[in-house]
Amino acid sequence: MGRANKVVLAYSGGVDTSVCIPYLKEEWGVQEVITLAADLGQGEELGPIKQKALDSGAAASLVEDGREVFVTDYVFPSIQANALYENRYPLSTALARPLIAKMLVEAAEKYGADAVAHGCTGKGNDQVRFDVGIMALNPNLQVLAPAREWGMSREETIAYGEKFGIPTPVKKSSPYSIDRNLLGRSIEAGPLEDPMTEPPEEIFAMTTALAETPNDPEYVEIGFEKGLPVSLNGQALSPIELITQLNEKAGRHGVGRIDMIENRVVGIKSREIYEAPALLVLVHAHRDLESLTLTADVTQYKRGIEETYANLVYQGLWYSPLKAALDAFIKETQGAVNGVVRVKFYKGNATIVGRRSNNSIYSPDLATYTSDDQFDHKAAEGFIYIWGLPTRVWAEKNK
Incomplete structure (x- = not known):
């Protein structure tokens, strides 16, 4: 790890990200820590969080409203992609990470920081999403992850924070x-x-x-x-x-x-x-x-694209070339x-x-079983003969 003088830290106001502030300065020799709290609609009052960062030793505390961009640039494209990870999870948490990564990179460029940091541990998905997202947006920025390296238990983390005036969580925190x-x-x-x-x-x-x-x-x-x-x-x-x-x-x-x-x-x-x-x-x-x-072929082909898309988002590859190519395909299908x-x-x-829909390609006259039926039943016989021909030839040779 090279020496970082000025760092932008993704900040939530919790124990880990608060302790990251003195830890970066005391243990890793960082001169200046700027915190960034992203408002993505978590419903918390971010005023106290802003002050807590300053109280914990941050040189500056940024709070940015990213809700509109979050929905229009990240959530809506994933709806167009019908993105469900493992066919179940609609990526509600995962979708926020590439936006936070982008906000960190933009803040680092604005404030002349040589590194960005986050409070993720070594077992979760978010470290991958942050690290790879930041790497894609600015490969020259260092990414620091103190909580991945400090090896402290929760009790030790709280005690470390107390030494630098970070208050102990008031109540025993929920196990969740x-x-x-x-x-x-x-x-x-x-x-x-x-x-x-x-x-x-x-x-x-x-x-x-x-x-x-x-x-x-x-x-x-x-x-x-x-x-x-x-x-x-x-x-x-x-x-x-x-x-x-x-x-x-x-x-x-x-x-x-x-x-x-x-x-x-x-x-x-x-x-x-x-x-x-x-x-x-x-x-x-x-x-x-x-x-x-x-059409049937577009719908069916798109299913495979959707699974790949969901995997890319889950795995932190929002800013990858494959994701950009899939975006173009999906956009083309949505007119x-x-x-x-x-x-x-x-x-x-x-x-x-x-x-x-005014663009519906469902035709009641073709689908109906009433006397209004417009489908040419006689055409089916010739169609089936041609459609089944390879199977018939194969059966004659092999049965």
């Missing part, structure tokens, strides 16, 4: 590790490390327990333009407002919980609980609208993905019950 942003929450650790343990209700904050959900269903119509969600129930909404309102509607009916054993980038399996009501609903609604508006999808929320389920 929780990350939150506008899209949802990820919850891990504590009792959840036993895969057989049912998640207790206390860990959920955005989704209602099924026993307490309304006894009547609620319908919502989601409007899309070029594959992007633009309205709820006919009302045009800003990206942030649309996600916020849909989180509330779906969450009230218990929609949006995921409990899965997940394959981390570093090769270990992890038990993860997610709440991501709006994002899950939007991915499924968007995918349904594509089934109405895209006709316009219309409305009707979703029914009831007792933990979001069921798609209707869809319509």
Whole structure:
């Protein structure tokens, strides 16, 4: 590790990132630590966090609102890609990391820093996402990860911080590790490390327990333009407002919980609980609208692209050449993905019950079994003869 004089540190206000400030200065000889707290809709009051960084020894404490960019430049493209990691997780936490990496790099360039730092440990995915994202955006910047190297237990970390005036967490901290942003929450650790343990209700904050959900269903119509969600129930909404309102509607009916054993980038399996009501609903609604508006070959080919895309995002390769190439393919497919999808929320389920589009290539006259049928049944026989010819020839030679 070369010597770094000025460092921009990704800052959350927690114990680890607070202790990083004196640790970088005392142990690694950094002259100046500038902290950056990104507001991605985690719902916390960032004023106290800003002050805490200064109290912990930061030379400057930046707080930046990244919510709008987060939704339009990171979340919406992933909805167009129907991105679900391992066909289940809509990447609600992973999507925030490339944006934070970009904010760190921009701050480092603005303030003339020669390194950026984060508080990730050596077992998680986020270290990969930060390190590789920063590397892609500015390969000349050093990336420092004190918590990956200091080897202190939580108790030792707290004691180290106390020496430099960082207050001990007021209450015994929850056994759970929780990350939150506008899209949802990820919850891990504590009792959840036993895969057989049912998640207790206390860990959920955005989704209602099924026993307490309304006894009547609620319908919502989601409007899309070029594959992007633009309205709820006919009302045009800003990206942030649309996600916020849909989180509330779906969450009230218990929609949006995921409990899965997940394959981390570093090769270990992890038990993860997610709440991501709006994002899950939007991915499924968007995918349904594509089934109405895209040709069969495009829809089917795109499925493989979507899996690759989700893996790239999960693995921290947002700024990679392959991801950029897939973005171009996905964007090309979205011109006709316009219309409305009707979703029914009831007792933990979001069921798609209707869809319509001016770009629909569903033809009632061809699909119907009534007297209105326009399909030429006689044409089927010749088609089947040609279609089955290779199979017939093979069977004659080999049976």
